[in-house]
Amino acid sequence: MTFTTPTPPQIEAAYAVARERYAALGVDTEAAMATLAAVSISLHCWQGDDVGGFENPGAPLEGGIAATGNYPGKARNADELRSDLDLVYRLLPGRHRLNLHAIYAETGGAKVGRDELRPEHFAAWLDWAKAGGHGIDFNPTCFSHPLAADGLTLAHPDPAIRRFWIDHCIACRRIGAHFGRALGTPCITNIWIPDGMKDTPVDRLGPRQRLRESLDTILAEPLDPAHNCDAVEAKLFGIGSESYVVGSHEFYLGYAINRPGLILCLDTGHFHPTELVSDKISSVLLYVRDILLHVSRGVRWDSDHVVTLSDETQAIMQEVVRGGFLPRTHIGLDFFDASINRIAAWTIGARNALRALLLALLEPTDRLRELELIGDTTARLALLEELKGMPWGAVWDVYCYRHDVPVGASFLNEVRRYEADVLAARRP
Structure with missing residues (x-):
């Protein structure tokens, strides 16, 4: 099975939507990716x-x-x-x-x-x-x-x-x-x-x-x-x-x-x-x-x-x-x-x-902490649950794309090629 990769325009278009949705929560996706890149x-x-x-x-x-x-x-x-x-x-x-x-x-x-x-x-x-x-x-x-x-x-x-x-x-x-x-x-x-x-x-x-x-x-x-x-x-x-x-x-x-x-x-x-x-x-x-x-x-x-x-x-x-x-x-x-x-x-x-x-870097941590401090645990729970459905995968995809590594499961295509070309020769 060969895994296909989204095209660059598809990756960028999905990311643009994700960036806008996270910005509405006060999250800077570019800053999150910059922090991740330093790890x-x-x-x-x-x-x-x-x-x-x-x-x-x-x-x-x-x-x-x-x-x-x-x-x-x-x-x-x-x-x-x-x-x-x-x-x-x-x-x-x-x-x-x-x-x-x-x-x-x-x-x-x-x-x-x-x-x-x-x-x-x-x-x-x-x-x-x-x-x-x-x-x-x-x-x-x-x-x-x-x-x-x-x-x-x-x-x-x-x-x-x-x-x-x-x-x-x-x-x-x-x-x-x-x-x-x-x-x-x-x-x-x-x-x-x-x-x-x-x-x-x-x-x-x-x-x-x-x-x-x-x-x-x-x-x-x-x-x-x-x-x-x-x-x-x-x-x-x-x-x-x-x-x-x-x-x-x-x-x-x-x-x-x-x-x-x-x-x-x-x-x-x-x-x-x-x-x-x-x-x-x-x-x-x-x-x-x-x-x-x-x-x-x-x-x-x-x-x-x-x-x-x-x-x-x-x-x-x-x-x-x-x-x-x-x-x-x-x-x-x-x-x-x-x-x-x-x-x-x-x-x-x-x-x-x-x-x-x-995922952790894409949380509106300050906003969640503020809700907790003022005792609004209802809003805290609602926001935490909504975060689970946010388009974080689009941010991950563009992060991989910008670092010139396979997007999605397509990395397995390279693993399979290496297995056929290199690992197979190691068989007893």
Whole structure:
């Protein structure tokens, strides 16, 4: 099936009507698009190869990580992964970043311990980012490793194992700073660990004390925030840590509050299904400087489905815009689906995150806030409901058109061509 694209006159005509209708509500669509254009989404490299990395190709995932599906054409090496990413960036309006995990190092075939990783092991990624104008964010990889086999890393009771993971995270912070210095945009180095227990523990305090000490050691070296910014990420549970996770939301929130400048990561798939990240943003930002959003889609107890234009995705972006938090919010994606075309998954998720943000920017926020302050909740509700039928899609279409990316579902035509010309050759 081939998807058709509206003609430029059709796009402009629809936008002219939309612009007029939004102006009647006091919304400047041009200003909304200009604000959106300044936002860089950090794409997660691991969608392209099912979180495999290049350390031990073909090794099974461990540490609460699982990718399902076997759609043909996944990236088998760094050059293929970069080629796939290049296509995704061409299908997205705006200029965006890359979120890279430590296991995507290129060591020339040499065995390099994770605690011995250095900037030179990511030189090709840095050259690629410079050529494409992408910032890079970075993550230690504290899973799928023999020293994480029992589900503990920075909270491990064995000092030697704990030291290995401390040194790995220290190395990653230095690599992040190298990226930020070379690219002229701060790298966010985000620490997530799988530490926890499958069954109910007797000692909940001890592992958390060890984790706090490990983090203190990791973050002891001062790095220029113009080059590297540190973040920590919580999770409710993982495979093998169903009953207890050391790095809970409460743990990391307290830790971030007590360490000024530390960024708190809120992953939309890392909470109980009845908890909403959108409800946490305004509270958290009263006490921490910045947040990192990992936009994902939880489905029951699975945390990493492709982002859709769901109520929660929209609510998250509304909170960011309504609170004036956009300058303090770093937005990245975190999902991996191997059951569908991986490039399409990236593109669909990223475009939905951007569309949700555009929807939020097209709200008459000041007018809604004024109605709320004077107690006219009737008008507030009426206006919020009317906004759902506004022609925001025409604004999105012209935004894509002006950025020279496919309008509507026609992006899938390019994905299918790439699949036939490139991905098909990767079949076993």
